[in-house]
């Protein structure tokens with residue numbers, strides 16, 4: 250996604266493990282640039298059950314009208330603690346959460362500043378909290394909506410039995426984010442594949458959690474239709490595909506069409522036969538099953554010991 254620029258390679262080199270000496274100037278991390286972008290999608294681009302679409306519109310209207318309600322009409326004073334402006338989009342990968350974040354920003358007529366954990370994680374001492382602060386500052390300065398993708402990486406449940414440096418560090422990073430969130434006045438969007446691990450303190454700060462599910466048969470039919478272009482010669486039976494293959498995300502469906510088209514061209518076929526799309530779909534489903542069996546549910550973002558230790562050298 251269009252996210253803040255990744256760190257240049259130089260920034261990923263191993264920092265010195267020597268004790269920092271006061272007189273020695275600290276090596277500065279090259280600046281991480283957070284760049285807001287124009288939203289790439291609108292609500293009409295996303296195939297969703299009506300209930301989910303209504304929820305998204307509710308939240309977006311809440312954000313749109315909050316200036317009137319809280320600022321002009323003074324409810325900011327009488328309802329100080331009702332002003333929870335975060336939303337969290339959660340559900341399996343490839344179901345349209347990132348698309349929805351863009352669509353909400355578009356609906357609100359604002360740019361989006363998408364930030365993922367990879368953007369803010371730094372091996373440099375104390376830089377991760379700084380990067381988080383910077384993301385919030387840039388969003389404020391540019392009037393863009395902050396979108397924390399893969400939010401589970403930083404907002405997982407507090408590790409109470411801190412067995413190693415990594416656990417301590419993840420806790421620290423999360424504490425900083427929770428603190429900044431307390432003061433953040435603007436609407437903010439989170440997305441995650443793993444809501445189970447979210448910290449309860451974080452859950453309380455979110456006004457609404459919207460669940461994204463794998464598409465049902467009707468939505469799958471619409472998705473197949475949407476991702477098979479009219480110009481592509483084919484004899485695909487969409488209704489049959491939609492009813493036969495469950496467990497596919499919107500992203501899987503889009504990928505299956507692409508794979509089938511390339512396979513057909515490579516084989517010199519003049520049209521994409523049903524068998525091409527069925528093969529592609531079956532192979533996607535098989536690899537998903539494989540993956541699920543191998544990894545199970547990831548419970549915690551693992552960062553390097555070295556990174557964790559370096560973060561701990563400095564008070565937040």
Ligand SMILES: Nc1ncnc2c1ncn2[C@@H]1O[C@H](COP(=O)(O)OP(=O)(O)O)[C@@H](O)[C@H]1O
Nearest residue numbers: 294295296342343344345346347348499500503
């Ligand atoms: N509900 C959907 N409607 C239309 N296209 C979808 C949908 N979900 C996924 N896609 C397709 O899959 C891609 C990845 O979706 P994305 O929003 O990044 O999923 P997530 O953030 O939930 O992992 C999109 O760019 C789009 O091509």
Ligand SMILES: [Mg+2]
Nearest residue numbers: 346347398440
């Ligand atoms: Mg996403």
